[in-house]
Amino acid sequence: MGERPDAGAAAWGIRSHSPPHSDSANAIGAALGDISGDVEKVYSLSEMSYDEALADAKQTAIREAVHAGADPDTVQIMTIEDVPLAYMPGNATLIKVKAAGEIKK
Structure with a gap:
């Protein structure tokens, strides 16, 4: 049916087959995915409140998504992580935020 052996699996002595055009599936998914x-x-x-820091991080992530080509009306915050950094002075915390939205048309 047009299947081709998977060379990586063969190196380990495992039989595996990939469907036709499987190498294109990832590109299609990436093209249809959200922009983040x-x-x-x-x-x-010690210089700002946690709420101010979080608001700044959210706005930066949204701005980055829009700059990458996301439609501003569809951008949403996807994940928020914060890690207190006890080994740094000034009551430091690491904040990670990801925002994503549909591609701007």
């Missing part, structure tokens, strides 16, 4: 932007920044909470 993210930020990973250390904030000193």
